[in-house]
Amino acid sequence: MTDTPLSLIRNFSIIAHIDHGKSTLADRLIQTCGGLTEREMTNQVLDNMDIERERGITIKAQTVRLSYPAKDGKTYVLNLMDTPGHVDFAYEVSRSLAACEGSLLVVDASQGVEAQTLANVYQAIDAHHEIVPVLNKIDLPAAEPEQVRQQIEEVVGIPADDAIEISAKTGLNIIGVLEALVTRLPPPVGDADAPLQALLVDSWYDAYLGVIILVRVKNGRLKRHSKIRMMSNGATHTVEQVGVFSPAMRPLDDLGPGEIGYINAAIKTVADCNIGDTITDDRRPASQALPGFKASIPVVWCGLFPIDADDFEKLRESLGKLRLNDASFHFEAETSAALGFGYRCGFLGLLHLEIIQERLTREFNLDLIATAPSVVYRIHRTNGTEEELHNPADMPDGSLIESIEEPWIRATIMVPDEYLGPVLTLCNDRRGRQVDLTYVGTRAMAVYRLPLNEVVFDFYDRLKSVSRGYASFDYAMDGYEESDLVRISILVNLEPVDALSFIAHRSAAETRGRSICGKLKDLIPRQLFKIAIQAAIGGRVIARETIGALSKDVTAKCYGGDISRKRKLLDKQKEGKKRMRQFGKVEIPQTAFLAALKMDA
Amino acid sequence: MPEPLALYIHWPFCLAKCPYCDFNSHVRDVVPEARFAHALSRELAHEAARLGRRPLTSIFFGGGTPSLMAPDSVAALIEQATTLFDPVPDMEITLEANPTSVETGRLRGFREAGVNRVSLGIQALDGEALHRLGREHTAGEAIAALELARTLFPRISFDLIYARPGQAMAEWRAELDAALALVADHLSLYQLTIEPGTRYEALHRQGLIALPDEDDAAALYCETATVAARHGLLGYEISNYARPGAESRHNLAYWRYQDYAGIGPGAHGRLTLDGRLHATRRHRAPEPWAERVERMGSGQTSETPLEPGERAREMLLMGLRLAEGIPAARFAARTGIALADAIDGDVLGDAIEAGYVAWHGDCLAATSEGRLRLDALLAALVL
Numbered sequence: 001m002t003d004t005p006l007s008l009i010r011n012f013s014i015i016a017h018i019d020h021g022k023s024t025l026a027d028r029l030i031q032t033c034g035g036l037t038e039r040e041m042t043n044q045v046l047d048n049m050d051i052e053r054e055r056g057i058t059i060k061a062q063t064v065r066l067s068y069p070a071k072d073g074k075t076y077v078l079n080l081m082d083t084p085g086h087v088d089f090a091y092e093v094s095r096s097l098a099a100c101e102g103s104l105l106v107v108d109a110s111q112g113v114e115a116q117t118l119a120n121v122y123q124a125i126d127a128h129h130e131i132v133p134v135l136n137k138i139d140l141p142a143a144e145p146e147q148v149r150q151q152i153e154e155v156v157g158i159p160a161d162d163a164i165e166i167s168a169k170t171g172l173n174i175i176g177v178l179e180a181l182v183t184r185l186p187p188p189v190g191d192a193d194a195p196l197q198a199l200l201v202d203s204w205y206d207a208y209l210g211v212i213i214l215v216r217v218k219n220g221r222l223k224r225h226s227k228i229r230m231m232s233n234g235a236t237h238t239v240e241q242v243g244v245f246s247p248a249m250r251p252l253d254d255l256g257p258g259e260i261g262y263i264n265a266a267i268k269t270v271a272d273c274n275i276g277d278t279i280t281d282d283r284r285p286a287s288q289a290l291p292g293f294k295a296s297i298p299v300v301w302c303g304l305f306p307i308d309a310d311d312f313e314k315l316r317e318s319l320g321k322l323r324l325n326d327a328s329f330h331f332e333a334e335t336s337a338a339l340g341f342g343y344r345c346g347f348l349g350l351l352h353l354e355i356i357q358e359r360l361t362r363e364f365n366l367d368l369i370a371t372a373p374s375v376v377y378r379i380h381r382t383n384g385t386e387e388e389l390h391n392p393a394d395m396p397d398g399s400l401i402e403s404i405e406e407p408w409i410r411a412t413i414m415v416p417d418e419y420l421g422p423v424l425t426l427c428n429d430r431r432g433r434q435v436d437l438t439y440v441g442t443r444a445m446a447v448y449r450l451p452l453n454e455v456v457f458d459f460y461d462r463l464k465s466v467s468r469g470y471a472s473f474d475y476a477m478d479g480y481e482e483s484d485l486v487r488i489s490i491l492v493n494l495e496p497v498d499a500l501s502f503i504a505h506r507s508a509a510e511t512r513g514r515s516i517c518g519k520l521k522d523l524i525p526r527q528l529f530k531i532a533i534q535a536a537i538g539g540r541v542i543a544r545e546t547i548g549a550l551s552k553d554v555t556a557k558c559y560g561g562d563i564s565r566k567r568k569l570l571d572k573q574k575e576g577k578k579r580m581r582q583f584g585k586v587e588i589p590q591t592a593f594l595a596a597l598k599m600d601a
Numbered sequence: 602m603p604e605p606l607a608l609y610i611h612w613p614f615c616l617a618k619c620p621y622c623d624f625n626s627h628v629r630d631v632v633p634e635a636r637f638a639h640a641l642s643r644e645l646a647h648e649a650a651r652l653g654r655r656p657l658t659s660i661f662f663g664g665g666t667p668s669l670m671a672p673d674s675v676a677a678l679i680e681q682a683t684t685l686f687d688p689v690p691d692m693e694i695t696l697e698a699n700p701t702s703v704e705t706g707r708l709r710g711f712r713e714a715g716v717n718r719v720s721l722g723i724q725a726l727d728g729e730a731l732h733r734l735g736r737e738h739t740a741g742e743a744i745a746a747l748e749l750a751r752t753l754f755p756r757i758s759f760d761l762i763y764a765r766p767g768q769a770m771a772e773w774r775a776e777l778d779a780a781l782a783l784v785a786d787h788l789s790l791y792q793l794t795i796e797p798g799t800r801y802e803a804l805h806r807q808g809l810i811a812l813p814d815e816d817d818a819a820a821l822y823c824e825t826a827t828v829a830a831r832h833g834l835l836g837y838e839i840s841n842y843a844r845p846g847a848e849s850r851h852n853l854a855y856w857r858y859q860d861y862a863g864i865g866p867g868a869h870g871r872l873t874l875d876g877r878l879h880a881t882r883r884h885r886a887p888e889p890w891a892e893r894v895e896r897m898g899s900g901q902t903s904e905t906p907l908e909p910g911e912r913a914r915e916m917l918l919m920g921l922r923l924a925e926g927i928p929a930a931r932f933a934a935r936t937g938i939a940l941a942d943a944i945d946g947d948v949l950g951d952a953i954e955a956g957y958v959a960w961h962g963d964c965l966a967a968t969s970e971g972r973l974r975l976d977a978l979l980a981a982l983v984l
Contacts, residue, residue, distance in 0.1 A: 551819035
């Protein structure tokens with residue numbers, strides 16, 4: 001039973017750039033409030049997936065309930081909501097933020113505000129959060145708290161006079177943070193007697209319990225054994241367990257308004273639990289759902305093919321298992337002449353794509369080829385119909401197309417001014433349109449509108465390299481615009497290799513075509529026969545390269561004792577060939593595919 | 602009519618292991634000559650007993666270093682083989698010899714034992730190169746051995762290794778010219794290959810041995826054939842050059858995929874037994890091989906019948922090494938598969954168009970361009 005008065009509850013999230021110390025601070029808060037014994041404290045308690053831990057990013061929202069005896073003599077319930085920290089999960093972030101009343105804005109006092117932080121802090125402002133700036137790593141000699149304060153005020157536009165200076169690493173002034181939560185954040189509001197309205201913040205799949213749903217109760221009480229209803233689709237479930245994370249799961253009888261906790265209702269897949277949905281009581285439903293619900297739509301698609309065709313079934317099962325836990329990712333069967341059977345998969349963004357790919361490789365032990373990521377285009381046919389297209393292979397003939405629209409983004413890039421020149425050049429080369437350019441001290445903030453298509457082509461890598469890693473980047477989707485787009489096919493010995501085709505703006509087609517032909521020339525080893533590589537738009541060849549025949553490949557000595565060995569070698573080559581991607585007589589090694597598909601344009 | 606037979610006899614011992622060599626050779630402080638000569642003799646008798654009388658087309662003493670054998674042992678084995686089988690007239694009997702002074706001293710004895718062809722492991726005519734190849738002889742000794750061999754044997758051949766680290770085209774051309782002036786009727790000219798498990802492989806991995814790149818290696822190969830042809834020696838196999846008629850008949854038996862028996866440690870055989878072709882092999886390690894022979898009469902460890910597909914692949918990979926190619930009729934008879942069914946017709950068409958293979962009447966042959974790329978050609982062509 002949670003009967004904590006609303007006045008003693010504080011719900012907050014932490015906004016921070018990667019490496020600015022979010023997880024360390026969270027650990028300190030948990031430790032200070034006695035949530036875990038020393039022995040249970042592993043570093044960074046909240047990020048429990050390997051990938052999250054390694055990359056310092058959070059994929060699933062998580063929460064922990066802390067009990068803090070404040071200086072005013074009262075003991076407060078502090079619910080820390082750990083949010084996914086990446087633009088790909090902007091919607092998920094917005095729902096997590098909607099579950100809280102305030103945020104800690106953690107900024108590395110030696111680094112300053114980064115682009116990603118900015119996007120999240122704006123979201124928090126949109127969610128009407130009270131924001132408490134925290135300057136971390138104040139113990140470092142390079143810390144410049146005054147400058148960073150000024151930057152927060154100028155860039156973020158919130159007062160930073162009373163920013164709290166801490167060192168999460170050494171534990172310096174953690175109490176200051178806890179006191180600020182109690183004194184500066186508003187308590188939640190809600191009516192315990194009103195019909196139930198609980199925000200579905202996130203959900204994940206637990207092998208033992210089934211789906212666990214993370215909720216924030218806004219009004220009413222969420223009780224064990226009650227029958228709940230999902231307001232987006234009307235599905236009903238019986239609540240088997242209600243509880244809070246302390247951080248271990250602790251069952252309770254119910255959750256009251258203002259509370260954050262979990263429920264478990266024998267739901268089989270997270271696909272039935274839409275983030276942002278409103279959970280209500282089936283017998284006494286709320287008349288209105290909470291605002292802000294959106295279905296998640298993939299933005300970036302790519303084909304995933306097993307390197308070993310025998311792994312197709314395993315890939316299918318693995319994708320199914322991942323989807324149990326991540327309803328935002330989509331997959332449908334795809335057949336490629338070049339790569340065989342695989343799946344066309346849709347993601348919320350590039351990081352999401354990378355994470356899924358990495359999990360398939362790491363957790364499911366699959367060797368995969370991923371085709372070049374594609375955005376979702378809108379094709380208007382001459383016959384008046386409209387369709388969405390995310391696979392270049394499906395692009396209709398040019399004569400059937402009236403017009404094509406492509407998605408644009410609004411990108412925010414923060415970079416030390418000495419690297420600004422090349423960053424602007426990069427944006428301009430990628431058809432970017434400058435929206436804004438401002439300076440704070442020696443750091444520039446460039447806001448650009450860019451076609452997403454240009455960003456999925458190695459934009460991050462280029463940005464990192466031209467700024468020596470100092471640029472930070474963030475984006476939000478920003479509508480569709482008509483564009484002069486063409487499909488570029490790659491032909492090997494006159495045969496199109498479907499998996500290598502891609503869509504690009506006409507102005508970039510030749511450069512990209514030449515670049516991919518040149519790369520393939522370097523990546524495909526010389527073979528028995530010479531190989532022609534061409535890039536073409538429709539029937540028109542825009543670039544070509546020739547790989548000459550290999551000049552010598554023969555065993556010098558072969559006598560009576562060598563026959564068995566040579567024959568077995570030949571047998572093995574034959575076996576290997578079956579697994580090779582053959583195009584006519586040309587073998588394209590996996591490495592060539594991987595590198596060609598990754599390449600910059 | 603029983604299948605004609607070529608006989609290979611392996612002597613597994615060397616004075617030292619050469620750093621590039623991955624052959625089945627072993628170094629012993631004291632070579633148990635009598636024991637091994639006796640074991641070879643026993644194994645030969647054992648093999649003959651089951652093979653029955655067959656025409657014997659050639660004998661080849663290989664190694665290791667068979668010139669370290671006592672000429673008497675060689676004489677006894679030749680005598681035994683010619684008694685147990687039916688030697689063809691003017692049967693070729695080859696012995697591999699190293700040109701150290703000790704072994705050169707035995708050449709006369711080998712001739713008297715019945716050896717009529719000697720194959721000298723000269724490898725290089727450059728002192729520094731010989732040293733680096735780990736050879737025990739000098740260039741002077743090599744030439745002396747060759748001079749003597751020429752007076753003793755009706756047929757001689759020698760080996761050279763080229764495309765050695767740091768060896769430029771001009772140097773090799775000069776060395777090859779010098780070698781061809783020494784008047785042999787047969788040469789084996791091998792491009793240096795880094796074999797797994799050799800000392801050269803370790804050095805290569807550490808970057809201490811640099812081999813020419815593919816294009817340079819191809820140029821060296823083509824130049825070799827040109828220079829040899831100028832001296833009247835034609836490349837009849839990938840690494841073997843001979844005056845017409847002076848080809849190694851024993852090695853031709855391998856490449857033509859005929860029956861051969863291999864005795865001695867690690868020796869392989871291809872034998873028609875009860876109408877089916879079998880692959881045989883013997884224990885590789887010398888002493889365990891000898892123990893087996895002493896216990897059971899044979900050091901054989903396996904005898905596997907070969908399926909038609911296996912026979913076809915083996916015959917292709919051997920036969921296309923020869924300039925003469927593979928006669929389709931003989932291929933079908935030997936393997937049970939028609940030549941056209943053993944290869945990819947599409948690839949064949951392209952290979953003919955690219956000038957890699959050609960039909961000479963009934964014979965499918967790889968051209969010199971095709972032989973230069975034979976490994977890749979086989980991988981594409983063979984089904």
